[in-house]
Each structure stands twice: as structure tokens, then as C-alpha cells.
Amino acid sequence: MSNCNNNCQKYCCRCNQSPCCCPGPKGARGPIGPVGPRGDTGPANGLNAYGGAFYSNVDTILHLPDHNDKPLPLNSAMTAALNVVNSPVDSLTVKVAGDYEIYYYFSATIDVTAFVNFSVTVNGSPLSSTFQVLLPEKNLITGTVIVSLNANDVISTNIFGFTFINIKLSPYVSTILTVKKLNA
Known part of the structure; x- marks a missing residue:
């Protein structure tokens, strides 16, 4: 030291x-x-499953029979999609299991004072949180719901009437259905 x-x-x-x-x-x-x-490679960042479809046509009238479900038309797939297909007709199929946000939009007018029930379905079963009623004075239905889906689940939008009803779809875009997978 x-x-x-x-x-x-x-x-x-x-x-x-x-x-x-x-x-x-x-x-x-x-x-x-x-x-x-x-x-x-790390976990996926961003969305790894998304897609959608819509119906676009002028002067379309749907004939809703007594006490029957009718799927709403979705004739055009959105251009961007990943692990979601617009198949079968008028529906979307998710290819990857997970938690999804489903967005739905429907615009139409009905020709009588009657109730028309609307719902989003998964494999043909209605999601109760999406039940809404279309009335002559309420002709727009829109919303979102978050659900767990399995691979190959089929999502669609349906209407149900208690009597025969003609439903005139809004011109240009009347039905939209999109899905986004929220978890990696």
C-alpha cells in the first residue's frame, strides 16, 4: 500500500x-x-386471422317465408384476408381457432309492420348477444361481439320472420360481416 x-x-x-x-x-x-x-421466429405480431364479406347490389328484395331463417347475402369477399375464407356461400369460415371480434352491419326496409329478428350465427346457432329486431322505423343494425371460435367454424348473418315479409336491402352495401382474431 x-x-x-x-x-x-x-x-x-x-x-x-x-x-x-x-x-x-x-x-x-x-x-x-x-x-x-x-x-x-417469435410470436406473431398483429393479426394472424382476419377477413370479411359484404353484399353490394341495387334493388334487391329478399322474400322471407313464414317462420323461417334466411341467411343474408354476402356476395363479395373483402380483398384483404388471412386464414378466413368467404365460403360456404353467404358466410365466412375461420381457419384458425382463437378469440375473434365479429363486426356486423345490416341495412334494409320492410314492407309491413312486423318484427324481423336478426342474429349472427356460428355453425347455424345464433349468438344471443347479437339478437336485434328490424322494424319499419329501425332499418339499420350494427354491432360487434367477441367470441371464441374453433378452426373451421362458419359465421353468417341470418334473419327470421314470423310472417311472410318482403325485405328491400339498402342500395350499394346492405350487409357486412368481418372477423378479426384478437389473440396470437
Whole structure:
């Protein structure tokens, strides 16, 4: 310790040895090393299943028979889709299991004062949280619901009437159905 001065004593690496070895000034940065191997692919970021369909036509009238369900038409697939197909007719099929947000839109007018029930269905079974009633004064139905779906589940929109009813679909876009997988 006799060769160490008080200023560098706390920095000395070998103060019990002579001569004292206080650190010097910081040196220049060394060269960059080689790139390491590529790591494993991580979990998917963003949506890994999404898609939708809509119905677009002018002057379409649906004839809803007594006490019968009728699927709403979805004749056009949206251009962007991943793991969702517009099949079978008038429906969407998800190819990956998970939690999905389903968005639905329906616009039409009915020719009589009657109740027309609307619902989103999964494999033909209505989702009770999507039940809505179309009335002459209420001709727009829209909403979202979050549900767990299995691979190959089929989603559609249906209407049901208690008597024969003619339903005139709104011009241009009258029905929209989209799905987005929320979990990775």
C-alpha cells in the first residue's frame, strides 16, 4: 500500500502489490464484431386471422317465408384476408381457432309492420348477444361481439320472420360481416 496514493486507492486493482495500478484513461472503441446467428421466429405480431364479406347490389328484395331463417347475402369477399375464407356461400369460415371480434352491419326496409329478428350465427346457432329486431322505423343494425371460435367454424348473418315479409336491402352495401382474431 505504500506505493498507492490516496486519490487512486479506491480505484486500484492491486493496492497490496507494488507498483500501484490505477486505471488509466478510457481507450478508443474497438471494431464491431461479426453478426451472430439468426434467432428463432417469435410470436406473431398483429393479426394472424382476419377477413370479411359484404353484399353490394341495387334493388334487391329478399322474400322471407313464414317462420323461417334466411341467411343474408354476402356476395363479395373483402380483398384483404388471412386464414378466413368467404365460403360456404353467404358466410365466412375461420381457419384458425382463437378469440375473434365479429363486426356486423345490416341495412334494409320492410314492407309491413312486423318484427324481423336478426342474429349472427356460428355453425347455424345464433349468438344471443347479437339478437336485434328490424322494424319499419329501425332499418339499420350494427354491432360487434367477441367470441371464441374453433378452426373451421362458419359465421353468417341470418334473419327470421314470423310472417311472410318482403325485405328491400339498402342500395350499394346492405350487409357486412368481418372477423378479426384478437389473440396470437
